[in-house]
Amino acid sequence: MLFGLLAFGVLKTPAEHHLLEEERACGFQLAQVNNNTRAQLGQMGFIAALSGFRAVMADFLWIQAGNSFESTDWARLEVFLHSATQLQPRAVVFWEMAHYHMAYDAAIAVKGDESRQPNQALRRRAEREFHQIGEGFLLRGIQFNPDNARLYECLGNLYKNRMQDHLKASQSYACSAQKPGAMGYVRRFAAFELAKVPGKEQEAYEQLKELYLEGPQQRVPTLLTLLKELEQKLAVPEDLRVSNPQNP
Amino acid sequence: MALAHNTFLELVRQKVFYFLLLFALLIIGSSLFTVEFSFQSPLQVLKDVGLGAMSIFSWLLGLLCTAMLLPKDIEDRTLYTILAKPVPRFEYITGKLLGVFMMIGLSILLMSVLFAAVLGIREQQELAEIARITPVEELEAALAAVRASAFQWNLLAGVALIFLKAALCSTLTLLLSTFATSSVFTVLISVVVYLIGHVQGIAREYWLRPGEVSLLVKGGIAVMALLFPDLQLFNVVDEIAIGTKIPLDLFLQVTGFGLLYTVVYFMVAQVVFATKEL
Numbered sequence: 001m002l003f004g005l006l007a008f009g010v011l012k013t014p015a016e017h018h019l020l021e022e023e024r025a026c027g028f029q030l031a032q033v034n035n036n037t038r039a040q041l042g043q044m045g046f047i048a049a050l051s052g053f054r055a056v057m058a059d060f061l062w063i064q065a066g067n068s069f070e071s072t073d074w075a076r077l078e079v080f081l082h083s084a085t086q087l088q089p090r091a092v093v094f095w096e097m098a099h100y101h102m103a104y105d106a107a108i109a110v111k112g113d114e115s116r117q118p119n120q121a122l123r124r125r126a127e128r129e130f131h132q133i134g135e136g137f138l139l140r141g142i143q144f145n146p147d148n149a150r151l152y153e154c155l156g157n158l159y160k161n162r163m164q165d166h167l168k169a170s171q172s173y174a175c176s177a178q179k180p181g182a183m184g185y186v187r188r189f190a191a192f193e194l195a196k197v198p199g200k201e202q203e204a205y206e207q208l209k210e211l212y213l214e215g216p217q218q219r220v221p222t223l224l225t226l227l228k229e230l231e232q233k234l235a236v237p238e239d240l241r242v243s244n245p246q247n248p
Numbered sequence: 249m250a251l252a253h254n255t256f257l258e259l260v261r262q263k264v265f266y267f268l269l270l271f272a273l274l275i276i277g278s279s280l281f282t283v284e285f286s287f288q289s290p291l292q293v294l295k296d297v298g299l300g301a302m303s304i305f306s307w308l309l310g311l312l313c314t315a316m317l318l319p320k321d322i323e324d325r326t327l328y329t330i331l332a333k334p335v336p337r338f339e340y341i342t343g344k345l346l347g348v349f350m351m352i353g354l355s356i357l358l359m360s361v362l363f364a365a366v367l368g369i370r371e372q373q374e375l376a377e378i379a380r381i382t383p384v385e386e387l388e389a390a391l392a393a394v395r396a397s398a399f400q401w402n403l404l405a406g407v408a409l410i411f412l413k414a415a416l417c418s419t420l421t422l423l424l425s426t427f428a429t430s431s432v433f434t435v436l437i438s439v440v441v442y443l444i445g446h447v448q449g450i451a452r453e454y455w456l457r458p459g460e461v462s463l464l465v466k467g468g469i470a471v472m473a474l475l476f477p478d479l480q481l482f483n484v485v486d487e488i489a490i491g492t493k494i495p496l497d498l499f500l501q502v503t504g505f506g507l508l509y510t511v512v513y514f515m516v517a518q519v520v521f522a523t524k525e526l
Binding site for chain 1: 297300304413443452471473474479481485486492498501509519520
């Protein structure tokens, strides 16, 4: 009987492996339960996470992250957010909130916290580090959720508002625009950000022109102003300018 | 079928199961309050806790029901009375297991109904709250987001796999109880098998990966990977709860695997029971 079971095992093992790979390809079984998670969850929590209660354990860590956030313990918050996102990597809201807490809440808090760090240069450095941590959360989130428009949009916002990297911001918005469920404005944002990159004005102008020609729904004030500015900067002939009311 | 029906009725009459069921229902109900502690989407926490509770209680119910079946019948001497009649051992054990499956099915059905009701109530509360605080131009999108995070038909596939996993674990428990000497031993070993089943996938990957561990350890891991089912394959409900769609062919493959495991372990249980000296 034991040999029978072992024979069945020999047959089932490759099939199990194949099914696991197929589940992963469909977005399942992507969680990483490792020693860091074990340290956060404790022995019982770790066993629970391995025994089919991963989502519940991720929620538990998320609630603990909330406590760290309230006590502005940013280092601890990062550890909890890291473990929660590892346990539930397909939960977009985890990645989005984790990046926001790091790149915005924590970064702004350390930048202005003179009581913990009197040296302004060091505070600025800490702020940049938190921006990078936030960026890391989004990049990892995108690895696990490559078709999610929202995470790319958040990445664009981060590069634009916090890291002042307009080229990367433009690329991120452009990626977001290609994903299902993208917001209508991200294509415009991609062009707006590209217009801020030295040497990319012509490319930005082409994109803005294309958007303009799509119809009135795209002709928001920022787009019209930018078009006009770029036409002047690029010395586009009057008869070719889309912002000229004389032209069709 | 008569044996299955009787087993089911017998199990329903046992107060311990009512207690466990009530406890499961309370957990799902109490998740309404735990959502207040999370700064994530409250409906998400509700779904995670509800489905997690459903998973653990269906497994526990199946485990306790099955572990008591044979020892109780032997103790009451009912087993001898039944087998003295023209009832083959195969039919006896099949009927017993089907009775347990019916019990698990009923429990999951009840838990699902309560879970859906709690989720529905919570969804309405969320929608009302969103409608109150959201500006008109963003209202449509906000309401759609709440609706999308509440009940989805996809969840039924997750619930079906919870049933399948509980049924498989019960079959494994039945297999253990055919050669175990007491129900305590069966329960303890079944819990260990449950844990091993969940780390089997990790063990299998170590086994198949070249190098890293010694041959002796590899041998041990190989035996573990060969003898036990990979229960982790059935844990797709966590992702389903956050909106990941399970393709039909993948669902059918996982279901097929579950049924295959159940049939094989049941057949082994049959063989052991058929040769058991009573």
